[in-house]
Amino acid sequence: MTLRRTWFGAGRGRSALTVLTAFTALAGATVVGAAPAGAAQGTAVAPGVVYRQFDIRGARGVTHAHVLSVDLRRGVRLGLLRPRAVAGRARISALADARGAVAGVNGDFFNITETQHPGVPATGAAVGPTIVSGRALKAAVPDGQRFGPGLPPGTDTTEVIGVGADWRARLDRLRLVGSVRTPAGTLALGGLNQYALPVGAIGAFTSDWGGVSRVRATCGTDTERAASCSADTYEVTLRHGRVVALAGRPGSGAVAPGTTVLVGREAGAQQLRRFFRGEAVSVRYGLVASGSRIPYRFALGGYPVLRGGVPLAGLNDTTSAVRTAVGIAGGGRRVFLLALDGAPAYRSGLTIAEVAGALRSLGAVDGFSLDGGGSSTLVARAPGATRVSVRNHPSGGAERAVANGIGVFTVG
Incomplete structure (x- = not known):
């Protein structure tokens, strides 16, 4: 599949859009880069849905984050993206287009391989x-x-x-x-x-x-x-x-x-x-x-990383990776969908502890980790488009078929 890339707002890299200038320490990670004039508010995907991108300096280096801010009070809903079968996989971009979603991210971890059981299919x-x-x-x-x-x-x-x-x-x-x-x-x-x-x-x-x-x-x-x-x-x-x-x-x-x-x-x-x-x-x-x-x-x-504004005790703070996560704020009325970039320059990613800090700095009270690595994918429609485009670079070089995801839908 050819990835469709229509970048919103600023260009990628260290000069990319930096959001939420109130960001401070992200549990050992720091937002870097200068925000272009007039770009601080991100780009609207749909009413109540804003796409942003920014750099974060983590323990292993600089990584690039892609975030969808979703306001559920603005005529927008979240729903499940899934293949026809539980025992099946599909690309998030295809699932989003099939359901008419304006944006989405990959979801749960899944049974991806069966090397330990010869002859038994994953x-x-x-x-x-x-x-x-x-x-x-x-x-x-x-x-x-x-x-x-x-x-x-x-x-x-x-x-x-x-x-x-x-x-x-x-x-x-x-x-x-x-x-x-x-x-x-x-x-x-x-x-x-x-x-x-x-x-x-x-x-x-x-x-x-x-x-x-x-x-x-x-x-x-x-x-x-x-x-x-x-x-x-x-x-x-x-x-x-x-x-x-x-x-x-x-x-x-x-x-x-x-x-x-x-x-x-x-x-x-x-x-x-x-x-x-x-x-x-x-x-x-x-x-x-x-x-x-x-x-x-x-x-x-998936699994929780943040509850009541406090990172869970015992979160891993040594292993960095490309990750996808969700933050919840506003009594469940605001949601942040975050996916890290898997391009070689940013593939060091973040630790789970750093992800919890990043979600909290976005304003999340609760946070949840989804599947990462080659599965991490964030899609969104460009202004005027009728189909979504992949916004991050999947770390495997192409969009991976996954078990499910979270879709963003407009109402009416």
Whole structure:
């Protein structure tokens, strides 16, 4: 794909647009560069959406930041960008154009490779929980099965950033609650459309999953992603509430609408072996928030770096990288979408501690880290354009297909 580059405001590099002249120390990082006359306010992408770019001097050198400031009080909304299938990937620019978004950034970390399990395909599925249009799409994998850097102390794979029915952005945790009911009793549901199931669990795969093999869900353990695949597995296919097929191992191929595939490993497999063709089985599930009683319109995973204006304790302050992050201010009515530039001159990036400081200096009270490295992508429409353009240089040299992202949409 050819990246479309229409730069807003000032040119790139150390003479690029420097914003928020009140910026001071960014947890060891400092904004540098001179703001061109008249450019301090950035460039409007849409009402309530402003694009800015500026340099930051971090512990490893100067990096370049791209920021979208989004005012949710100005007729603009945030929503999930995603491929058709949970087990699928697509470029943020393509997802944004398909949905009519005016801007966006990449989202959650995802199952990008499977070198430890020969013959098992990577699914492309995200690590954390996902809600789309108020509907539970997938649940979180066990902590030991996540892809990405280490989590800050006290956090886990259920962490999300999302927007509620009140159109306010917030951080939260989303835990799967579900059951498999049969005439003989009720079993706990331990997974939903996720690439890794807890040891001994039963997971449900719906038509949202896609056609990728479900074998990966039975590989690794709750603490070791590279552990071997389970030899004790079973699969049951339900159609319109009845068992229609049984299999000794997870299969592949698209799951049809009205169909649910149950995959069990170890104790979960033993429970599924008791099922029989024609048996009535119902599956119920939902994602329950720990911090909010307000239903979510959308949510996706990552991990928090800033809460109540204070960086989380134990944030990594030694490893620098290209990163994507989100800041929340104004009681959830203002959002900052930040992506660092992956061009060779800026590829040193920032540490997570520096990212938390940068978000706080933008005015954020809460902050959340998304996938980084070659995934970091920020897109936005140029004035008068009907399609988005990639604003940063992806560090891999081309835009990477990712599991999901956050889109910015105008209303009306």
